[in-house]
Structures are given as C-alpha cells and as structure tokens.
Amino acid sequence: MSTAGKVLITGAGGQLGTELLALAPREWEVVPCTSGELDISDRKSVERVLAAVRPAVVINTAAFTRVDDAEREASRAQAVNAEGARNVAQAVQQVGARLIHVSTDFVFDGSQGRPYLPDDTPNPLGVYGRTKLAGEELIRERTRGAALIVRTAWVYSGRGHNFVRTMLRLMRERDSVNVVADQVGTPTWARSLARALWIAAQLPELRGVLHWTDAGVASWYDFAVAIQEEAHATGLLDRPVTVRPVRTDEYPGAARRPAFSVLDKSTGWAALGGQPPHWRVNLRRMLGELTRE
Secondary structure, three states: OOEEEEEEEEEEOOOOHHHHHOOOOEEEEEEOOOOOOOOOHHHHHHHHHHHHOOOOOOOOOOOOOOHHHHOOOOHHHHHHHHHHHHHHHHHHHHHOOOOEEEEHHOOOOOOOOOOOOOOOOOOOOOOHHHHHHHHHHHHHHHHHHEEEEEEOOOEEOOOOOHHHHHHHHHHHHOOOEEEEEEEEEEOEEHHHHHHHHHHHHHHOOEEEEEOOEEEEOOEEEHHHHHHHHHHHOOOOOOEEEOEEOOHHHOOOOOOOOOOEEOEEOOHHHHOOOOOEHHHHHHHHHHHHHHHOO
16 A cells, blocks of 8 residues: 555654554554654754654654653753754654644633633643643744644553552552542543544544544542452452542642643544544553553
C-alpha cells in the first residue's frame, strides 16, 4: 500500500507514544523518536533530525509531565514543555511539515465549575500547567496558528508511570489507600487518545485547539474505586482493598491542582471520530489486557 507520508513521533517511548506506534495505520511511514534519541529541548538536534527525516506530520507527545516534580525542577519543565515545543514548531516550519501537539487540562485553574471550552481563558495553577501553556503559545506563534493542539487529561495505560499502575501497586501492598475526592476530571486511556490522534493526522485541515478525552467524569477517588473493583474482578488483585476519600488539604502535594478540570469535548469528538467509550469501559478493557498478559 502506498504511504500517506512520514510521521515523526516525539516521546515515542512514553505511554502515549507507545500506543501511537501500536495503532499506526499501514499507509503511514512512522519514525519514532524516544526522549533518549531526541531531546526536544536541544534545538539543534530537533532541527537536524527533522531535516534528515523530512516528515509530513510531527506528533509531539514529548513532555515533562510529573506535576509535583515540575515545581522542584521548573527549569527542566520549562526547557521541555515550553522551549522544546517551540523547537519542534520551528523545525516543523523549516521542513514544511504539519504539527500535532498534545497539551493538558492543567492549563486551566478549575474554578469555573463547568467543562472548559477550547477558547476559554487559561489560568494554570502550577509550573506544569504554566510551561505547557507557554508551549502552546510558542507553537501558535511559530506556526502562525497552523498547528493542531489537542488538550487531554488524566492519561493512563498499562505501561509507564501513571495513576492506574500506582494504585495497583499500592493496593497490592496495603489493605487501604487514601485518595483525593475533591478534584474532578476525566480519565483517558492512552490507546483511545492515540486512535483520535491518528484520525487527526489524516485531516490536514484541522488546526487550532481541540479538547479530547474519554467520556464521563470522575474524581480521583472515583477513579481509584473503579480500579479496585475492576482489578479485583479480573484477578489483578487477589482481595478487595478499601479506598478512603480525603480532601486535597489532607493530602498536600508540591503542586496546586485544578479542582474541576473537565474539558468540553464536543468539537473535538465531532472532529476526531465521535464520542469514545466511557472512561470506565476503557479502564476495564485495559485491565483485562493486563490480566491476559
């Protein structure tokens, strides 16, 4: 089958990058670059790699995503999330490629009490959100608005560092876990997001900002309860574990987090293949795969 062109994926060793590789359509020639192979904070390296590959599309999943660590490593978060995004955008312009960039619900402060539209005014609370927002702004500036920015939330998979894997580990070690119940968003399976990004890659007319997550909403507590129930049902946990709800002020972290960061996905879903499954359906599917493995 003839190829639709080359797609270069940054951050290809991460949980989203891994799923993008697994779901890659046969008509695309995929060039994966892990963070070890391409540090997007190194402008010359980014320009050199893109000049050699000359991709039609770049999907930028590389990011500093450890929210609490970003408060302690602000310069590194800025280098990757802001300056790195600028480097990719600039190199994309030089080779005439198209950029799809993954951003976050943490660009919002969570105070408005309704799902956030793509054109709502961002107001990040911490270093992670501020650096991701700076990356968005630099991308828009460098590409003159031609890039597609896809904001998502609470991404997890069966691999890498994420909330689901952390909960499974703690639930195997303890009889109970305490989980914050007053922060609300939407869990999103990395595979589900990857599928949407491949649809985006095939729609060159898409630009600007879209929001995309799985369907439904949850607190971190709701998410943890579902993980416990589904993992016990599939045999990943050999006994039930008590999940206790706590307030954010009872479980403080280095970073402030939005209390309600649910995204309005109506335009994103319409553009990228329709409404995905409810987050709990996808959680069950992912845990079922872990069980079979």
